[in-house]
Amino acid sequence: MGQLDTAFAGLLQGEEEWPPGPPDMKALYTHFYNEIVKNTRNTVCGSCGCIDHDPSHFDLVPVTEHSLCALRVDPSLVPFDFSSGIEELNNQHIMIDPLGIVQTPGQRTSICIC
Numbered sequence: 001m002g003q004l005d006t007a008f009a010g011l012l013q014g015e016e017e018w019p020p021g022p023p024d025m026k027a028l029y030t031h032f033y034n035e036i037v038k039n040t041r042n043t044v045c046g047s048c049g050c051i052d053h054d055p056s057h058f059d060l061v062p063v064t065e066h067s068l069c070a071l072r073v074d075p076s077l078v079p080f081d082f083s084s085g086i087e088e089l090n091n092q093h094i095m096i097d098p099l100g101i102v103q104t105p106g107q108r109t110s111i112c113i114c
Contacts, residue, residue: 046100046111047071060102060110063088068111071095 039053052058061068063086073082073095082095086109089096100112 043112044097044099045114046096047113049097049099050114052114058112058114060104061113063109063111065111068094068096 038055041053041055042051043053043055043058044051045058046061068089069092071094073093075082075093078095083090084094084096084098084101086101096111102110102112104110
């Protein structure tokens with residue numbers, strides 16, 4: 001049988017089986033629910049303050065991460081209280097957006113960074 005005959009036989013079989021059966025509604029709803037929940041949570045970057053809904057666009061960085069030292073500021077130049085509630089960051093004068101603080105399930109405090 002040639003390639004055209006095989007394709008035509010597949011087309012005929014598809015027409016015989018049409019319309020396809022309905023999808024599994026429980027799996028369809030579960031997928032829909034998970035996608036909606038994923039996209040309804042605001043995730044804030046602790047460094048720049050940008051907001052996104054996709055958690056895969058962010059990395060969770062522990063508050064002890066050395067690279068956070070790049071966010072250190074001179075407190076005499078900042079005219080407002082920028083304390084974050086995290087003692088490790090406050091002692092080093094590291095300014096972050098407090099909305100970027102995440103408490104992970106293991107009770108470890110992390111910062112979302114985009």
